Every structure is written in C-alpha cells, then in structure tokens.
Amino acid sequence: MKLTDLSNDINEWFSGSGPLADIVISSRIRLARNLAGYKFLSRCSNAEKSQLLKKLRDVLMSLELGEKVFYISVDRAPVLNRHFLVERHLISRHHAFGKGPRGAVIAEKEFFTAMINEEDHLRIQVLKGGLQLSKCAEQINHIDDMIEQKVSYAFSPRYGYLTACPTNLGTAIRVSVMLHLPALKITGQIEKFFNAAKDMNLAVRGLFGEGTEAAGDFYQISNQVTLGISESDIITQFENVIIPEIVDYENAARNQLLSEQMDLLDDKISRAMALLRNAHLISSQEALFLLSHLRLGLNMCENMGASSPVIDTLCKHTRQGNKADKRQGISIATINRLFMLTLPAHLQLNYGKSLDATHRDALRAQIIRSALNQGL
Amino acid sequence: MQCQICNKNDATIHLTEIVDGVRSEMHICENCAQDQGIAVKSQIPLNELLSSLLAVQPTDEELFGPSEKMTSTSCSNCGFTLDQFRKEAVLGCPYDYEVFEKPLRRLIKKAQNGKTTHCGKVPSKTSVGTKKQMKLITLKQRLDEALQTEDYELAAKLRDKIKKCETQSKTTDKKI
Numbered sequence: 001m002k003l004t005d006l007s008n009d010i011n012e013w014f015s016g017s018g019p020l021a022d023i024v025i026s027s028r029i030r031l032a033r034n035l036a037g038y039k040f041l042s043r044c045s046n047a048e049k050s051q052l053l054k055k056l057r058d059v060l061m062s063l064e065l066g067e068k069v070f071y072i073s074v075d076r077a078p079v080l081n082r083h084f085l086v087e088r089h090l091i092s093r094h095h096a097f098g099k100g101p102r103g104a105v106i107a108e109k110e111f112f113t114a115m116i117n118e119e120d121h122l123r124i125q126v127l128k129g130g131l132q133l134s135k136c137a138e139q140i141n142h143i144d145d146m147i148e149q150k151v152s153y154a155f156s157p158r159y160g161y162l163t164a165c166p167t168n169l170g171t172a173i174r175v176s177v178m179l180h181l182p183a184l185k186i187t188g189q190i191e192k193f194f195n196a197a198k199d200m201n202l203a204v205r206g207l208f209g210e211g212t213e214a215a216g217d218f219y220q221i222s223n224q225v226t227l228g229i230s231e232s233d234i235i236t237q238f239e240n241v242i243i244p245e246i247v248d249y250e251n252a253a254r255n256q257l258l259s260e261q262m263d264l265l266d267d268k269i270s271r272a273m274a275l276l277r278n279a280h281l282i283s284s285q286e287a288l289f290l291l292s293h294l295r296l297g298l299n300m301c302e303n304m305g306a307s308s309p310v311i312d313t314l315c316k317h318t319r320q321g322n323k324a325d326k327r328q329g330i331s332i333a334t335i336n337r338l339f340m341l342t343l344p345a346h347l348q349l350n351y352g353k354s355l356d357a358t359h360r361d362a363l364r365a366q367i368i369r370s371a372l373n374q375g376l
Numbered sequence: 377m378q379c380q381i382c383n384k385n386d387a388t389i390h391l392t393e394i395v396d397g398v399r400s401e402m403h404i405c406e407n408c409a410q411d412q413g414i415a416v417k418s419q420i421p422l423n424e425l426l427s428s429l430l431a432v433q434p435t436d437e438e439l440f441g442p443s444e445k446m447t448s449t450s451c452s453n454c455g456f457t458l459d460q461f462r463k464e465a466v467l468g469c470p471y472d473y474e475v476f477e478k479p480l481r482r483l484i485k486k487a488q489n490g491k492t493t494h495c496g497k498v499p500s501k502t503s504v505g506t507k508k509q510m511k512l513i514t515l516k517q518r519l520d521e522a523l524q525t526e527d528y529e530l531a532a533k534l535r536d537k538i539k540k541c542e543t544q545s546k547t548t549d550k551k552i
Contacts, residue, residue: 043468160494228491
C-alpha cells in the first residue's frame with residue numbers, strides 16, 4: 001500500500017459521519033504497553049530495539065483485525081511521509097521524529113494503528129468518527145487481548161500496566177475526543193471551557209498544527225489520570241458527562257450567535273468566503289482558521305435552520321439539494337476535504353514532490369479557490 | 377493577589393518563566409491573560425508538564441519527599457538513577473518502580489490526582505497469586521480511606537475481609 005492511496009482522500013473519522021459529528025469530529029482510545037523481561041526504550045540499545053520491533057511487528061501483522069494492515073518502517077521513511085502520518089493522526093510527532101529502530105502497523109481504513117518503539121514498546125490506538133468511545137473501547141480491548149495471547153506485558157499488582165513515564169501508569173489508557181468549537185471561540189467563551197477542563201483534570205490541545213495552538217478551532221480533550229480509575233469509568237465519564245456538556249455549551253454559543261449576533265456570524269462567513277475564494281497565497285494556519293467559519297455556517301444551516309442572505313448563499317446545496325442546478329453551493333464534505341488535503345504534507349505528497357512554503361501557499365490557495373468557486 | 381496588568385481583578389493565573397536560568401514570576405487575571413493569549417499557551421500536555429517540572433530543578437526533597445537522598449542509588453537491572461529520571465522524565469525498566477518505590481510514589485501521587493493503586497484491566501495471564509495480592513492492596517487502600525474519614529463500621533468490615541483474604545492466601549500457599 002502506498003501513502004498516496006491515503007493522501008488523496010480524507011480519513012473516515014474526519015468525513016463528518018458518526019454521532020454528534022457536527023461538533024465531535026472523532027473519538028480515540030490509546031493503550032500503552034511494555035513487554036515483560038525487557039528494559040524500557042530509554043535504556044535499550046539499537047539491537048534490543050530491533051529485536052523488540054521484529055517481535056511486535058510479527059505479532060501485530062498476524063492479528064485477525066478484519067481488515068488489511070500495512071507496515072511502515074518509520075525510522076527509514078522519508079521525512080515528508082513521516083509528516084504525513086502525523087497530519088493524519090496515525091502516529092505521534094514523537095514517534096515520527098524519535099530515535100532508533102521503530103515502526104507502525106496501520107489498518108488500511110485507518111481505524112487502527114500500532115506504534116512500535118515510541119515512548120513505550122507498544123502503543124495501540126483505535127479511532128472512529130463522531131462520539132463512539134464505547135465502540136472504540138470494545139475494539140481496542142479485543143485487540144489488546146489478542147496481542148496478550150502472544151506476548152507477556154509488564155504488569156504490577158500495585159501500579160497496573162507499567163509504562164516508561166509514570167504519568168501513563170495503571171490502565172495506561174488515553175481517551176481523546178476531537179471537537180470543533182468555533183462558536184465558543186467567536187463568542188469569547190473558550191477560556192471558560194479551558195478552565196472547566198483543567199478543573200476536571202483533563203488536557204486540552206489543538207488538533208492540527210504544531211504546539212498548543214488550536215488551528216481551525218479544533219480541540220482535542222484527553223484524560224490525564226490513568227491510575228486508580230478503571231477504563232470503563234473514564235470512558236463512561238467522557239461519553240455520558242464531559243462530552244455532552246461541552247457539546248451543549250457549544251450549541252448554546254451557536255444559539256447565541258443565531259439569536260443575538262447574526263451580524264457577527266455573517267461577517268465571519270463573508271470574510272472567510274471572500275478570502276478563500278480570492279487569495280493567491282494562503283498559509284495552512286489561515287486556511288484552517290477561515291475554513292472553520294465556513295464549517296460552522298454550514299452546520300448551523302443544516303442542523304439549526306440558520307438563515308440569512310450570507311448563509312443561504314453558502315448553503316444552496318444543503319437547502320435545495322437540486323442536482324440539476326449547477327449553482328449548488330458548498331457541502332460540508334468539501335470543507336472537510338479541504339481541511340485535511342491542504343495540510344502541508346498532504347499537499348506535497350499529492351503534488352508529488354517537496355515544495356517550499358511560498359509554493360505550498362500558492363498551491364493551497366489554488367486548490368481552495370477551485371473547490372469553492374465551483375458551482376457558485 | 378491583584379492582577380499585575382489591570383490592577384483590578386484577582387490574579388488567578390500564575391506564570392513562572394525561566395530564561396537562561398533566571399526565574400521571573402507573573403500574576404494576572406483571566407481577562408488579561410485572554411487579551412494576551414497567555415492562557416491558551418498554558419495548556420501543555422502532561423509529559424511536557426512533567427519534563428518542565430523536572431527542568432525547574434527542584435531539590436530532591438521537593439520532588440521525591442523528605443529524607444530521600446537516593447540520587448546515588450542505581451537499579452541493578454538497568455543501571456538507572458533518579459538523576460537520569462530528572463533529566464529524561466522516563467524510567468529505565470519496569471523494576472525501577474520497585475527500586476525507587478518510595479521517592480516515585482510521591483511523584484506518582486502528584487501526577488495521578490492522589491491515586492497510587494491500579495484499578496481496572498488485568499492481563500488474563502496474571503497468576504491467581506497476583507490477583508489475590510491486588511485484591512489485598514485495594515482492600516488495604518479502602519481501609520486507609522475509611523479510617524481517614526472515621527467510618528469505623530466500614531473499617532471493621534474491611535479489616536475482616538483483609539484477614540479472611542490473608543488466611544486464604546496462606547492456605548493456598550500451603551497447598552501449592
């Protein structure tokens with residue numbers, strides 16, 4: 001399997017399907033595991049790392065996952081491919097640019113990834129669109145059981161699954177939910193969300209882009225405590241309490257825009273449209289920022305019946321659903337595609353070679369112009 | 377404490393910056409932090425937080441608790457020392473959790489919201505003995521909690537359960 005087979009399209013979890021998908025982009029569960037009888041990676045020689053890599057690769061490639069998997073030798077992969085895998089959320093930045101022999105086993109539809117020799121010997125993750133944590137949990141638990149039939153994990157009665165960093169100890173589970181919260185940002189309430197999350201011992205970070213900046217108003221919220229609370233308790237808390245509350249909060253902000261600040265919403269959408277349809281150079285950050293406002297407008301039109309001359313122009317496709325009409329407007333699917341396909345590594349992989357920042361900005365602007373001017 | 381920028385609101389955000397070893401502190405309110413885009417940047421992942429905690433170079437006592445001068449102790453399995461943990465924020469091998477149990481427990485408690493005992497999935501290959509040991513650890517922790525909240529009725533019940541569990545283990549051990 002070639003990476004370009006993936007890079008031409010968006011992953012299933014970003015395609016806008018699944019429960020609450022207008023706000024909840026995706027659900028992910030990751031487990032960290034180490035093999036008994038081996039040192040943690042910081043103390044392993046390259047020969048020991050290679051031995052671990054081979055052992056775990058063989059185990060993972062032989063699993064019955066119900067879908068084809070492929071293997072990538074991460075340390076040998078070109079830098080661009082590694083950036084691509086990070087953009088795609090298939091491997092972590094730490095794994096992409098770490099040291100020593102390491103690899104990843106990835107399911108072709110991208111619902112499952114295993115990182116071998118990341119910070120721990122093995123990190124497995126399951127990803128699904130919308131709010132589907134229970135399904136993720138069921139699936140990853142089954143995969144974990146299958147792996148455990150073939151290897152022995154480092155486990156302590158007191159501390160549970162032993163991990164290289166004590167912050168992952170215990171269940172070694174990281175539950176993450178990706179959210180699109182543009183209305184909270186526009187109405188100036190995002191800080192309250194950060195503080196509430198902090199009070200509940202949850203970590204918040206941006207979904208796209210480097211560092212902590214949440215480009216495109218996409219946020220990832222995860223548990224920090226892994227010890228002394230069971231996997232099912234963490235998941236239930238996320239699925240039944242935390243995420244529904246945040247969704248309600250974002251919906252309240254959307255209603256506030258609708259009833260009190262329609263001018264503000266119209267202004268954000270009009271500016272975004274004007275820039276995206278006319279710009280000839282556009283950075284990844286700016287594109288994410290502007291596309292976010294279009295995604296908000298489209299979702300509010302479809303789910304809340306929002307209407308104004310600006311929104312009506314944007315949503316002709318959604319409102320009329322008339323295939324014969326060439327003036328169809330823009331669909332949420334188009335915006336979702338643009339979010340992902342205009343990320344730097346996607347752009348270059350699909351273009352077929354590395355490009356400097358200016359050329360990337362020009363190509364990005366061209367792709368966006370062509371997608372948004374079509375049918376309007 | 378008042379916000380250093382607006383001098384009006386209470387300072388709820390406290391920033392410590394260390395540049396070239398020089399430490400500076402700033403105390404500001406939520407609104408001023410939002411204006412300056414500071415609060416968003418304060419959302420850093422836990423691993424980075426741990427590394428930055430360690431990078432501040434707290435004393436052994438601050439980090440690992442009093443009377444733990446263990447920086448010279450090393451793990452016989454992997455040669456790991458606490459000094460290395462301070463630099464790398466990851467351990468050398470699973471045995472380090474035993475070798476450095478006392479100093480690490482304080483840190484684990486801090487990072488894990490006060491928790492120090494696993495609760496959740498157990499590998500299916502785990503021996504019956506380990507499972508019993510886990511049950512005992514959980515019971516003892518619950519007993520501690522009951523005593524702390526002065527729930528003596530619950531404490532008495534838990535003490536009976538622990539005794540029963542310990543007797544069972546001894547009988548099983550003899551059979552084996």
